Amino acid sequence: MTKTIIQTEKDFKELMQKMSSYEQALGLLQWDARTKAPKKGADQRSEVIGSLSTELFKLKTSEETGRLLEEILQADKDVVSNVTRQSAKELKKEYDRSIKIPEDEFREYSILTAKSESIWEEAKEQNDFEMFRPYLEKIVQFSRKFADYWGYEGHPYNALLEDFEPGMTVDTLDQVFSRLRDGLIPLVEGVTSSSNKPQTDFIFRSFPKDNQKQFSSEILSQMTYDFEAGRLDETVHPFAIGLNPKDVRVTTKYDENDFRTAVFGTIHEGGHALYEQNLPEELAGTVLSDGTSMGIHESQSLFWENFVGRNKKFWENNYDLLQSYSNGQFKDVNLDQFYHAINEAKPSLIRIEADEMTYSLHIILRYEIEKGLINGDIEVADLPKVWNEKMEEYLGVIPPNDSQGVLQDVHWSFGAFGYFPSYALGYIYAAQLHQAMRKEIPEFDQLCQKGELSSIREWLTKNVHQYGRMKSPAAIIKDATGESINPEHLLHYLSEKYKPLYQF
Amino acid sequence: MTKTIIQTEKDFKELMQKMSSYEQALGLLQWDARTKAPKKGADQRSEVIGSLSTELFKLKTSEETGRLLEEILQADKDVVSNVTRQSAKELKKEYDRSIKIPEDEFREYSILTAKSESIWEEAKEQNDFEMFRPYLEKIVQFSRKFADYWGYEGHPYNALLEDFEPGMTVDTLDQVFSRLRDGLIPLVEGVTSSSNKPQTDFIFRSFPKDNQKQFSSEILSQMTYDFEAGRLDETVHPFAIGLNPKDVRVTTKYDENDFRTAVFGTIHEGGHALYEQNLPEELAGTVLSDGTSMGIHESQSLFWENFVGRNKKFWENNYDLLQSYSNGQFKDVNLDQFYHAINEAKPSLIRIEADEMTYSLHIILRYEIEKGLINGDIEVADLPKVWNEKMEEYLGVIPPNDSQGVLQDVHWSFGAFGYFPSYALGYIYAAQLHQAMRKEIPEFDQLCQKGELSSIREWLTKNVHQYGRMKSPAAIIKDATGESINPEHLLHYLSEKYKPLYQF
Structure with a gap:
C-alpha cells in the first residue's frame, strides 16, 4: 500500500511538471506574441496556442488525472507531502469545475469569446455598442449558466469570483466596497474643489x-x-x-x-x-x-x-x-x-489612466454592474445608460460616447466576469500590508x-x-496584518496624503 | 469506403498540424534560449523542452499514427492528395526508423549524448581528448548499432547519411569528394605560394x-x-x-x-x-x-x-x-x-573560420574519418593522430593541440554522424545552381x-x-541544373576567381 501511494505521488508530480511544461510553453508563446513575434505569423501562432491549450485542457480533465487526484486526496495524511495534498486540492477544484460544463457548451463558449474580442475592438473603434450587444448578451448568459453548473451559496456571482479571488463573496465585497465608496467620494470632492492644483505641463x-x-x-x-x-x-x-x-x-x-x-x-x-x-x-x-x-x-x-x-x-x-x-x-x-x-x-473617464484616489471608484462601478448582470437585475441593453449614470454619481463625469464609457475595457469581451474586483481588492490589501510593514519596519x-x-x-x-x-488570500492578509480585509487603511492613507497635498 | 478515407485524410492532416504545433513551440523555445532567455531559467527550460519533445516523439511513434500512415499509403492514388501521400511517406520513414530502435537503448543513448555534449565542452577547454574518448567510443558504438537496426545497402555509413541527405551514398561521396579534393589541393598550393597576398589589417x-x-x-x-x-x-x-x-x-x-x-x-x-x-x-x-x-x-x-x-x-x-x-x-x-x-x-586550423577555397577540405577530412569510425577502419583512440595527419596532408597545417584539432567541433558529441558531408554538398550544389542560374539570367x-x-x-x-x-535533393539539382551532382562547377568557379586574384 505504501509503495503504491509513493508511486502515485511520483506519477502525480510528473503530471504536474507536464502541465507546467505546457503552461510555460504557452507563456513563452504569449510573451513572444506580445513583444517580438513577426506579425504575419499570427495565424500559425494561433494554431500552436490552440493545440497546446487543448492538450493541456485534456490533461487537466482526463479520467486518469481524476483518478490520480482521488488517490492522493484519499491517502493517509502522513504518507503524502503537504505540497502534494494542497496541489491535488487546487487541481481537483479546477477539475470539478471543468467537467461540470458540457463539452459542446464549452466549445461554443470558446468560439464565442474568441470572436467577440475582435467584435469588441471594432465596436469600440466605431463607438457602436449595439454591434457588441448581442455578443455580450450571450456571454452573460453563458456566465450565468456556468455559475449554475458550478454551484454557489448566496449570490450567483460568488461562483465567478471563485476563479479569481477564492473565498471572496458578494456579501464581503458589498460591505467593503460600499465603505470604500462612501469614504472616497468626499475625498474626491475635496480634491476636485481644491484650488491647490499641481502644475503638470512639464510631464509632457x-x-x-x-x-x-x-x-x-x-x-x-x-x-x-x-x-x-x-x-x-x-x-x-x-x-x-x-x-x-x-x-x-x-x-x-x-x-x-x-x-x-x-x-x-x-x-x-x-x-x-x-x-x-x-x-x-x-x-x-x-x-x-x-x-x-x-x-x-x-x-x-x-x-x-x-x-x-x-x-x-x-x-x-x-x-x-x-x-x-x-x-x-x-x-x-x-x-x-x-x-x-x-x-x-x-x-477621469478611463480606468487605466486613473489616479490613486479615483481608481477604486472605477472598479466599484464595474463590480456593481457585473453583479447586476449575473443575477438579472441589469440588462445588457441598458448598460450604456447605467454606466453613464454611475460615472456621474461616483466620479462626477459623463462619458461623451460609449467608446470612452461602457466599451473602454476588453475584459467582458472574453467573459472575465468576476475579475474586476481584484483590482480594488489588491489596492485595499496593499494598504493593509503597507500599514503592517510600517509597524515592523518603522524606518x-x-x-x-x-x-x-x-x-x-x-x-x-x-x-x-x-x-x-499554499495559503489562501484571506489567510495571507490575516497572518500578515492581524486583520481580515479592511478598507480603512486605504482610506486613511489617501486622506493623510491628499488632504495636505490639495489643502482641504 | 471513400467517406472513410476522406475522414482518414482529415485526421492525418490534424495529426500533422499537431506535430507542427509541437515543433513550432520547440523552435520558439530554442530560439528564445539562444537569444533572449534569462540564464537562470535553464533548468526549467530543459524540463519544458524535454516534456514537449517526449510528447512529439510519442505522437510520431504511436500505434495510432502507424495505423493512420498505413491507411493513407494503402489508399487508392486518386482519393488522397499528392501532398498527403508524400507527407505520409516521409513520416513513415521516420516512424520505421524510430520503432526499430529498442526503447531502452534509445533512452540510454539520449542520456549519453546529453551528457557527452558538456563533457566535450570541458574536454575542449582543457585540451584533453582522453576525457572525451570513452563517451565518443560509446556514441560510435551506438551509431553502428543504429545503422544495423535501420539497415543499409553497401556501406553502413549510408544508413546515417539518410537522416541528413536522403538518397546520398558513400559510393557517390567517395567519387565526388575525391575529385573535389584532388582539384582543390593544387589551388590551395597556388594561393599559399602566391606573393600577391591581400592587405587585411583594416578588417580588424x-x-x-x-x-x-x-x-x-x-x-x-x-x-x-x-x-x-x-x-x-x-x-x-x-x-x-x-x-x-x-x-x-x-x-x-x-x-x-x-x-x-x-x-x-x-x-x-x-x-x-x-x-x-x-x-x-x-x-x-x-x-x-x-x-x-x-x-x-x-x-x-x-x-x-x-x-x-x-x-x-x-x-x-x-x-x-x-x-x-x-x-x-x-x-x-x-x-x-x-x-x-x-x-x-x-x-587554417578551424573549419568555421575557413575561406571559400579551403572549407571543403575540412569537411572531406571529417567525412573520411566518420566513414572509418562507422565501419571500424578507424578507432576512436587513434583520432588525434589521424586528424593531424590528414590536416597536414590536405591543408599543410598541423594543429598545435587537440582543442584546435579533433576536439574543435561539437557535432560528434551529440551523435550527428553523417551530418558533416552536407556542408560540402551544399557548396557543390550552390556552385551548380550558380552556373545554371547564370545561363538563365546572364545579367x-x-x-x-x-x-x-x-x-x-x-x-x-x-x-x-x-x-x-516534395522533391528529393537529387531531383532538385537534376531539374534545376540538368545534371546530377558534379563538383566541377565549384572547382571551375574557384579556379576562375582565385587564379587572377592571387596571380598563379
Missing part, C-alpha cells in the same frame, strides 16, 4: 525612449528584480509573466511625451514580477508555484507602484537620477512640484530615501511571496 | 555594433528577406530558424573588431531564411513544409554568402553603404583591396551591381524553395 515634454529604458532598468534593480532571472522588453499593453521563478519577464511601454507611462508601468509590473521571482523553490513545477489570487497579485504591483513609487522619499532618492536621464525637462521643477504632479488626482521612509528597498521586498517575500498558493 | 579596426546591425538589416532587405515575417537578433552561435513560413528568424553575432562575422554570417543565415520564408503555402502545417535536406539547405546559405556576398559586383553596390556605417575604417582602402581582403584564402552580375536581388531570389524559389520536401 519629450523624454528620449532609450533613456527611459535605462531609468526603468535601474529602478527595477533597486527593487531587487533579478535580471539574470528575467528581462525587460517593450510592448503595447504592458504585463509581467512568470514562466517559472527563474524566468520572470517584465514588459513596459515608452511614451516619449509622458514618462509616467514607462516609469510607473515598470514599477507596477516589477511588483508582479517580484512575487513570481520569489516563489519558493520547493513549489517549482507544481500548480502551487503561482500567486494565490488575482487580488493578492495586484496587491504586490500596487504596493510598489503607489506605496513606494509615488512616495516622496522614493523620489528624494531618484529625482536626480530621473533628471540625469531626461533632456533637461525638469530643470525648472523642484521636488515638491514634481511630487505633486505625479500624484495629481482628478476624476520604511528612510529605506525609500536611501534606495535600500531590499528590506521592503524581503518583508513581502516573508509575508506573501514565499507561500505561493 | 573597430566597427560599432549598432551600425553593423543596421547594415546587416539593410542587406537582408536587399535579399528580399521579409521583416514582417521575421526578425534579426543577436546570439553567440548564429542560426536561422523557421517556425513556419510566416515566422522565420535570423540571428547573428557582432564582433566590433571584425565586421565580417556579422556581415557574412547574416547573409549566410539570410540564405537559409529565404528558403524557409518561400516554402509554398499549400504545404503549411504538413511535414513537407521544410527544406528537403541539410545539403540543399546549405546550398541556399552558401549561395548567398559566397556567390552573391563575396561577388565583386555586390560590393560595387554596397561598399559605399558599408563605409557610411563604419567609423572611417575603410577610408584608405579601395574596392579592389577590400574585395581581395574579404576573399583572402589560406589554410546576374549587373543585378548584383544594381542591388536588384529579387530576380536571383525568385530563381531560387522557382527551382528550390517552392518544392519544400
Whole structure:
C-alpha cells in the first residue's frame, strides 16, 4: 500500500511538471506574441496556442488525472507531502469545475469569446455598442449558466469570483466596497474643489525612449528584480509573466511625451514580477508555484507602484537620477512640484489612466454592474445608460460616447466576469500590508530615501511571496496584518496624503 | 469506403498540424534560449523542452499514427492528395526508423549524448581528448548499432547519411569528394605560394555594433528577406530558424573588431531564411513544409554568402553603404583591396573560420574519418593522430593541440554522424545552381551591381524553395541544373576567381 501511494505521488508530480511544461510553453508563446513575434505569423501562432491549450485542457480533465487526484486526496495524511495534498486540492477544484460544463457548451463558449474580442475592438473603434450587444448578451448568459453548473451559496456571482479571488463573496465585497465608496467620494470632492492644483505641463515634454529604458532598468534593480532571472522588453499593453521563478519577464511601454507611462508601468509590473521571482523553490513545477489570487497579485504591483513609487522619499532618492536621464525637462521643477504632479488626482473617464484616489471608484462601478448582470437585475441593453449614470454619481463625469464609457475595457469581451474586483481588492490589501510593514519596519521612509528597498521586498517575500498558493488570500492578509480585509487603511492613507497635498 | 478515407485524410492532416504545433513551440523555445532567455531559467527550460519533445516523439511513434500512415499509403492514388501521400511517406520513414530502435537503448543513448555534449565542452577547454574518448567510443558504438537496426545497402555509413541527405551514398561521396579534393589541393598550393597576398589589417579596426546591425538589416532587405515575417537578433552561435513560413528568424553575432562575422554570417543565415520564408503555402502545417535536406539547405546559405556576398559586383553596390556605417575604417582602402581582403584564402586550423577555397577540405577530412569510425577502419583512440595527419596532408597545417584539432567541433558529441558531408554538398550544389542560374539570367552580375536581388531570389524559389520536401535533393539539382551532382562547377568557379586574384 505504501509503495503504491509513493508511486502515485511520483506519477502525480510528473503530471504536474507536464502541465507546467505546457503552461510555460504557452507563456513563452504569449510573451513572444506580445513583444517580438513577426506579425504575419499570427495565424500559425494561433494554431500552436490552440493545440497546446487543448492538450493541456485534456490533461487537466482526463479520467486518469481524476483518478490520480482521488488517490492522493484519499491517502493517509502522513504518507503524502503537504505540497502534494494542497496541489491535488487546487487541481481537483479546477477539475470539478471543468467537467461540470458540457463539452459542446464549452466549445461554443470558446468560439464565442474568441470572436467577440475582435467584435469588441471594432465596436469600440466605431463607438457602436449595439454591434457588441448581442455578443455580450450571450456571454452573460453563458456566465450565468456556468455559475449554475458550478454551484454557489448566496449570490450567483460568488461562483465567478471563485476563479479569481477564492473565498471572496458578494456579501464581503458589498460591505467593503460600499465603505470604500462612501469614504472616497468626499475625498474626491475635496480634491476636485481644491484650488491647490499641481502644475503638470512639464510631464509632457519629450523624454528620449532609450533613456527611459535605462531609468526603468535601474529602478527595477533597486527593487531587487533579478535580471539574470528575467528581462525587460517593450510592448503595447504592458504585463509581467512568470514562466517559472527563474524566468520572470517584465514588459513596459515608452511614451516619449509622458514618462509616467514607462516609469510607473515598470514599477507596477516589477511588483508582479517580484512575487513570481520569489516563489519558493520547493513549489517549482507544481500548480502551487503561482500567486494565490488575482487580488493578492495586484496587491504586490500596487504596493510598489503607489506605496513606494509615488512616495516622496522614493523620489528624494531618484529625482536626480530621473533628471540625469531626461533632456533637461525638469530643470525648472523642484521636488515638491514634481511630487505633486505625479500624484495629481482628478476624476477621469478611463480606468487605466486613473489616479490613486479615483481608481477604486472605477472598479466599484464595474463590480456593481457585473453583479447586476449575473443575477438579472441589469440588462445588457441598458448598460450604456447605467454606466453613464454611475460615472456621474461616483466620479462626477459623463462619458461623451460609449467608446470612452461602457466599451473602454476588453475584459467582458472574453467573459472575465468576476475579475474586476481584484483590482480594488489588491489596492485595499496593499494598504493593509503597507500599514503592517510600517509597524515592523518603522524606518520604511528612510529605506525609500536611501534606495535600500531590499528590506521592503524581503518583508513581502516573508509575508506573501514565499507561500505561493499554499495559503489562501484571506489567510495571507490575516497572518500578515492581524486583520481580515479592511478598507480603512486605504482610506486613511489617501486622506493623510491628499488632504495636505490639495489643502482641504 | 471513400467517406472513410476522406475522414482518414482529415485526421492525418490534424495529426500533422499537431506535430507542427509541437515543433513550432520547440523552435520558439530554442530560439528564445539562444537569444533572449534569462540564464537562470535553464533548468526549467530543459524540463519544458524535454516534456514537449517526449510528447512529439510519442505522437510520431504511436500505434495510432502507424495505423493512420498505413491507411493513407494503402489508399487508392486518386482519393488522397499528392501532398498527403508524400507527407505520409516521409513520416513513415521516420516512424520505421524510430520503432526499430529498442526503447531502452534509445533512452540510454539520449542520456549519453546529453551528457557527452558538456563533457566535450570541458574536454575542449582543457585540451584533453582522453576525457572525451570513452563517451565518443560509446556514441560510435551506438551509431553502428543504429545503422544495423535501420539497415543499409553497401556501406553502413549510408544508413546515417539518410537522416541528413536522403538518397546520398558513400559510393557517390567517395567519387565526388575525391575529385573535389584532388582539384582543390593544387589551388590551395597556388594561393599559399602566391606573393600577391591581400592587405587585411583594416578588417580588424573597430566597427560599432549598432551600425553593423543596421547594415546587416539593410542587406537582408536587399535579399528580399521579409521583416514582417521575421526578425534579426543577436546570439553567440548564429542560426536561422523557421517556425513556419510566416515566422522565420535570423540571428547573428557582432564582433566590433571584425565586421565580417556579422556581415557574412547574416547573409549566410539570410540564405537559409529565404528558403524557409518561400516554402509554398499549400504545404503549411504538413511535414513537407521544410527544406528537403541539410545539403540543399546549405546550398541556399552558401549561395548567398559566397556567390552573391563575396561577388565583386555586390560590393560595387554596397561598399559605399558599408563605409557610411563604419567609423572611417575603410577610408584608405579601395574596392579592389577590400574585395581581395574579404576573399583572402589560406589554410587554417578551424573549419568555421575557413575561406571559400579551403572549407571543403575540412569537411572531406571529417567525412573520411566518420566513414572509418562507422565501419571500424578507424578507432576512436587513434583520432588525434589521424586528424593531424590528414590536416597536414590536405591543408599543410598541423594543429598545435587537440582543442584546435579533433576536439574543435561539437557535432560528434551529440551523435550527428553523417551530418558533416552536407556542408560540402551544399557548396557543390550552390556552385551548380550558380552556373545554371547564370545561363538563365546572364545579367546576374549587373543585378548584383544594381542591388536588384529579387530576380536571383525568385530563381531560387522557382527551382528550390517552392518544392519544400516534395522533391528529393537529387531531383532538385537534376531539374534545376540538368545534371546530377558534379563538383566541377565549384572547382571551375574557384579556379576562375582565385587564379587572377592571387596571380598563379
